[in-house]
Amino acid sequence: xxxxxxxxxxxxxxxxxxxxxxxxxxxxxxxxxxxxxxxxxxxxxxxxxxxxxxxxxxxxxxxxxxxxxxxxxxxxxxxxxxxxxxxxxxxxxxxxxxxxxxxxxxxxxxxxxxxxxxxxxxxxxxxxxxxxxxxxxxxxxxxxxxxxxxxxxxxxxxxxxxxxxxxxxxxxxxxxxxxxxxxxxxxxxxxxxxxxxxxxxxxxxxxxxxxxxxx
Numbered sequence: 001x002x003x004x005x006x007x008x009x010x011x012x013x014x015x016x017x018x019x020x021x022x023x024x025x026x027x028x029x030x031x032x033x034x035x036x037x038x039x040x041x042x043x044x045x046x047x048x049x050x051x052x053x054x055x056x057x058x059x060x061x062x063x064x065x066x067x068x069x070x071x072x073x074x075x076x077x078x079x080x081x082x083x084x085x086x087x088x089x090x091x092x093x094x095x096x097x098x099x100x101x102x103x104x105x106x107x108x109x110x111x112x113x114x115x116x117x118x119x120x121x122x123x124x125x126x127x128x129x130x131x132x133x134x135x136x137x138x139x140x141x142x143x144x145x146x147x148x149x150x151x152x153x154x155x156x157x158x159x160x161x162x163x164x165x166x167x168x169x170x171x172x173x174x175x176x177x178x179x180x181x182x183x184x185x186x187x188x189x190x191x192x193x194x195x196x197x198x199x200x201x202x203x204x205x206x207x208x209x210x211x212x213x214x215x
Contacts, residue, residue, distance in 0.1 A: 003053055003061050010046035013039050014126040021119040029111045033118045037101050040122050044094035047129055051087035055080050062135075072196070074142060077135030085132040093125040109157070117157055124150040137186035137196035144182065148175040185215030 017039035060079045067073035104114050127147040134140040156168040190196055
């Protein structure tokens with residue numbers, strides 16, 4: 001029950017922080033951004049505690065978010081390795097959020113763009129957390145694309161600068177090339193086992209498994 005509560009709190013708080021900064025007509029935009037950042041800090045703290053619970057007391061935690069077909073499902077299987085990465089992401093993200101509480105207010109950018117940055121930060125952090133918790137290729141690619149798009153727009157915050165445009169384009173090309181390699185690896189896995197479950201790779205020959213790993 002505690003793990004479920006911590007997971008739901010962290011997820012809902014990040015989503016709520018993203019949504020409130022995008023609501024139109026809010027007069028106190030700075031106050032709204034600060035509230036959203038505090039919510040993101042709370043979400044990161046919830047996932048730190050959640051990860052520690054997995055690491056110390058319960059070896060795994062499974063969540064089925066959504067299922068279209070038996071082979072196409074958004075599901076998570078959080079074991080101790082996943083929990084380790086979730087804790088690292090949460091700690092680093094918490095530090096970034098704390099820094100942003102002051103730095104975003106000092107940025108000379110339109111109010112709407114600063115609010116969008118806070119919203120994208122929450123979405124980016126949450127997508128990273130769910131990415132490392134994915135237990136199948138479909139979920140992995142879904143959260144990978146959310147993470148890639150959110151981080152691309154974060155990089156393009158100062159899009160008027162030519163250096164930013166060049167960095168953003170390079171980053172976008174690299175992430176989409178990565179997606180192509182991921183698709184190759186996951187489709188190879190599916191063609192052999194008829195499943196996108198990454199844990200069934202044990203039935204594959206060493207050579208094919210190596211190719212999938214490299215991809």
